Amino acid sequence: MTWLKQFLSSSIGLKIVMALSGLGLFGFVIAHMLGNLQVFLGAEKFNAYAAMMQGNPLLWPARIGLLGMIFAHMGSAAALVLRSNKARPTGYKSHQWLSGSYAVRTMRFGGLVLLAFIVYHLLHMTVGTAHGEFRHCMSDGAGGLTCFAYQNLVSGLMNPAVASAYIVAQVALGLHLAHGVWSLCRTLGLGNPRYDLLARRAALSFGGLITAGNCAIAIAIVAGLVKLP
Amino acid sequence: MDLTLNIWRQTSKDSAGNFETYQLKDINEHMSFLEMLDVLNEQLEGQGKEPVAFEHDCREGICGSCGLMINGAPHGHLPRTTTCQLHMREFKHGDNITIEPFRAGAFPVLKDLVVDRSALDRIVQAGGFISVRTGSAPDANAVPVPKDEADRAFDAATCIGCGACVASCPNAAAMLFTGAKVTHLGLLPQGQPERYDRVTKMVHQMDKEEFGHCSNFGECTVACPKGIPLDVISQMNRDLLVAQLKGRSA
Ligand code: HEM
Ligand code: FES
Numbered sequence: 001m002t003w004l005k006q007f008l009s010s011s012i013g014l015k016i017v018m019a020l021s022g023l024g025l026f027g028f029v030i031a032h033m034l035g036n037l038q039v040f041l042g043a044e045k046f047n048a049y050a051a052m053m054q055g056n057p058l059l060w061p062a063r064i065g066l067l068g069m070i071f072a073h074m075g076s077a078a079a080l081v082l083r084s085n086k087a088r089p090t091g092y093k094s095h096q097w098l099s100g101s102y103a104v105r106t107m108r109f110g111g112l113v114l115l116a117f118i119v120y121h122l123l124h125m126t127v128g129t130a131h132g133e134f135r136h137c138m139s140d141g142a143g144g145l146t147c148f149a150y151q152n153l154v155s156g157l158m159n160p161a162v163a164s165a166y167i168v169a170q171v172a173l174g175l176h177l178a179h180g181v182w183s184l185c186r187t188l189g190l191g192n193p194r195y196d197l198l199a200r201r202a203a204l205s206f207g208g209l210i211t212a213g214n215c216a217i218a219i220a221i222v223a224g225l226v227k228l229p
Numbered sequence: 230m231d232l233t234l235n236i237w238r239q240t241s242k243d244s245a246g247n248f249e250t251y252q253l254k255d256i257n258e259h260m261s262f263l264e265m266l267d268v269l270n271e272q273l274e275g276q277g278k279e280p281v282a283f284e285h286d287c288r289e290g291i292c293g294s295c296g297l298m299i300n301g302a303p304h305g306h307l308p309r310t311t312t313c314q315l316h317m318r319e320f321k322h323g324d325n326i327t328i329e330p331f332r333a334g335a336f337p338v339l340k341d342l343v344v345d346r347s348a349l350d351r352i353v354q355a356g357g358f359i360s361v362r363t364g365s366a367p368d369a370n371a372v373p374v375p376k377d378e379a380d381r382a383f384d385a386a387t388c389i390g391c392g393a394c395v396a397s398c399p400n401a402a403a404m405l406f407t408g409a410k411v412t413h414l415g416l417l418p419q420g421q422p423e424r425y426d427r428v429t430k431m432v433h434q435m436d437k438e439e440f441g442h443c444s445n446f447g448e449c450t451v452a453c454p455k456g457i458p459l460d461v462i463s464q465m466n467r468d469l470l471v472a473q474l475k476g477r478s479a
Contacts, residue, residue: 007469007478010436015466084402087333087440088441096302097448101447104444179445187466188466189470190463
């Protein structure tokens with residue numbers, strides 16, 4: 001297994017771990033957004049969706065998988081950033097950016113913003129300790145669950161300060177993906193001059209869609225378009 | 230034109246360096262950047278001072294020895310141009326020019342603007358060659374190479390090893406350099422037998438030299454005086470993945 005150890009500790013191997021975990025998280029983020037957009041269908045539909053998710057036997061395997069991907073992603077990112085700092089101990093007095101992309105320059109700071117958001121978001125909407133009026137799912141007595149995800153979401157995001165934090169995090173996520181989705185294709189060896197522009201635009205569109213979709217929920221709640229039943 | 234130069238001075242590998250300011254008068258716009266530095270050195274020698282050490286050889290853009298960080302861009306701001314091919318007409322009367330050595334942990338400064346780039350040589354020694362004798366030049370059509378691959382291999386082969394990719398990369402990565410060698414040899418028929426051993430060995434050496442990783446900033450390909458495309462890095466990643474599937478190690 002020395003080859004595997006060698007591969008996973010190489011700069012490219014670590015980058016591949018980062019790309020694969022990033023890809024997995026990207027898939028989750030899309031599914032998560034589509035799920036949450038159901039808030040526009042009303043409390044009943046949304047709470048039924050939440051009950052279906054909560055009662056799912058795959059809930060814990062999925063959570064563990066996601067946590068594993070986050071750790072793999074952050075671990076490889078941290079290892080590479082530490083190496084990168086070591087690779088240029090003395091910086092330049094003057095420096096010009098030569099290439100146009102802005103999103104790539106936000107990856108590290110944006111990653112930390114995302115980490116902070118993930119922790120807050122879990123305490124806010126999953127554990128409920130960072131939420132004043134959080135209500136957990138209850139057994140409905142007939143083997144099913146009654147959930148209050150709609151009420152939790154709306155009462156949680158009605159506060160403009162909380163909604164702003166969510167919006168900032170979604171912009172960070174959009175930028176992370178606008179670079180990340182393109183970058184992961186290249187990391188996985190799929191870079192090809194013919195598809196490069198397409199991949200760049202696709203990444204930018206995915207980033208934009210995720211930001212727009214998730215922010216739409218926050219904005220609709222603050223604006224009172226989506227309200228408590 | 231008159232210029233103010235801000236130049237990194239460092240007496241030896243182990244000494245601390247600092248920036249010194251120099252004034253130059255009446256620089257001819259037809260001079261190359263290196264000729265401008267020659268004028269500065271004559272002036273310094275005339276004053277009994279130590280001239281500025283900088284590396285140069287061919288002065289025609291092919292040897293790759295003249296890399297300098299000029300106002301924060303490797304080889305200056307002009308695309309696809311080495312320092313020796315950069316002319317003073319690209320600057321204006323009264324300009325302030327900051328000149329620094331290429332910076333990377335793997336490129337220790339030897340003196341003033343001269344850095345030791347042997348780390349790149351060691352990457353090539355790790356696998357950037359073809360071990361068997363390929364004989365004298367074969368007949369043009371004896372070994373068919375698809376046009377597309379020949380073009381890509383040739384683009385990669387134009388690398389002059391100047392280190393501008395490392396200098397410009399925020400991670401001080403040597404990915405464009407190593408990717409260029411891997412792509413150049415890996416796409417040609419003569420390079421096939423060692424293709425997957427080559428990529429693992431070269432990447433291993435690149436990491437050992439403590440170059441950084443690729444974040445796909447894309448600075449290197451813009452900084453490269455030969456315009457080597459970023460795709461060579463993706464090609465290297467792909468070859469390394471295939472090498473893993475084949476169970477190769479360095
Ligand atoms: C929803 C969560 C996240 C998603 C979907 C995601 C996705 C991605 C993707 C697809 C990449 C590109 C991989 C590549 O270049 O091959 C990436 C890179 C990166 N991610 Fe994330 N990420 C997430 C969270 C985080 C977090 C929490 C951190 C940090 C604590 C982080 C830090 C980074 C860094 C630093 C890079 C770029 C590193 C480099 O190439 O230098 N990400 N991410
Ligand atoms: S001196 Fe040879 S490339 Fe500039």
